[in-house]
Amino acid sequence: EAQVTQNPRYLITVTGKKLTVTCSQNMNHEYMSWYRQDPGLGLRQIYYSMNVEVTDKGDVPEGYKVSRKEKRNFPLILESPSPNQTSLYFCATRTMSSYEQYFGPGTRLTVT
Amino acid sequence: RKEVEQDPGPFNVPEGATVAFNCTYSNSASQSFFWYRQDCRKEPKLLMSVYSSGNEDGRFTAQLNRASQYISLLIRDSKLSDSATYLCVSAREGGSYIPTFGRGTSLIVHP
Numbered sequence: 001e002a003q004v005t006q007n008p009r010y011l012i013t014v015t016g017k018k019l020t021v022t023c024s025q026n027m028n029h030e031y032m033s034w035y036r037q038d039p040g041l042g043l044r045q046i047y048y049s050m051n052v053e054v055t056d057k058g059d060v061p062e063g064y065k066v067s068r069k070e071k072r073n074f075p076l077i078l079e080s081p082s083p084n085q086t087s088l089y090f091c092a093t094r095t096m097s098s099y100e101q102y103f104g105p106g107t108r109l110t111v112t
Numbered sequence: 113r114k115e116v117e118q119d120p121g122p123f124n125v126p127e128g129a130t131v132a133f134n135c136t137y138s139n140s141a142s143q144s145f146f147w148y149r150q151d152c153r154k155e156p157k158l159l160m161s162v163y164s165s166g167n168e169d170g171r172f173t174a175q176l177n178r179a180s181q182y183i184s185l186l187i188r189d190s191k192l193s194d195s196a197t198y199l200c201v202s203a204r205e206g207g208s209y210i211p212t213f214g215r216g217t218s219l220i221v222h223p
Contacts, residue, residue, distance in 0.1 A: 042213045
C-alpha cells in the first residue's frame with residue numbers, strides 16, 4: 001500500500017529540548033516537503049527537497065532543519081523548540097512530473 | 113494580502129443542495145491549481161486538479177478563470193459525507209515549487 005508515514009503522531013515537549021519528527025514514504029517520490037498548519041493561517045511550507053541531498057527553504061524555515069540522506073526519508077529537526085512551534089505538522093510527497101501531493105497523517109506538536 | 117484567499121465559511125447546506133466555493137489568487141504567474149479536502153484533524157487529500165478548460169468528477173466540478181484570477185468548486189447533490197474543509201491551492205511551476213494553500217472553506221452538510 002502506497003503511504004506516507006510520520007512519527008510520532010503526537011508529542012508534548014518542553015522549550016529547548018531537541019526533537020525529530022520522521023517522515024517516510026514508499027512511493028519512490030523524488031519530492032518531499034514539510035508543512036505546518038495553524039488556525040487562521042492555513043498550511044505553510046517549511047522546507048522541501050527535490051532529491052537526495054537537495055533541500056531548500058519554504059515560506060517559514062526559521063527554527064527548523066531537515067536532511068535528505070535517503071530518498072524515502074525526510075526528517076524534520078527542531079534543535080531548540082519554542083512555544084510558537086506548537087502546531088500540526090504534515091509531511092508531503094510527490095513525483096517531479098506531477099504537482100499532486102500525498103500527505104502523511106500529521107504530527108501534533110505541543111511545546112510548553 | 114494573502115496570495116490565495118478563500119471564504120472560511122462555514123457553508124451550512126442541507127443534503128441534496130448544490131454549493132459553490134470560490135478562491136482567488138493574486139499571483140498571475142500561478143499555473144497549477146488544485147482543490148484538496150481535509151477532514152477535521154486529518155491530512156489533506158487531493159480532491160481534483162483544476163484545468164483551464166474546467167473539469168468534472170462525478171458531483172464535483174472545478175473551473176478556472178485566469179482573467180479574474182479565481183478558481184471555483186461546485187458540489188452537486190451534497191452528501192453528509194461531503195462535510196469537510198476544502199483547500200484551494202495555487203502553484204508556480206518550475207524547480208522551486210512552493211505551493212500556496214488557502215486557509216480553507218468549511219462545509220457542513222446537514223440532514
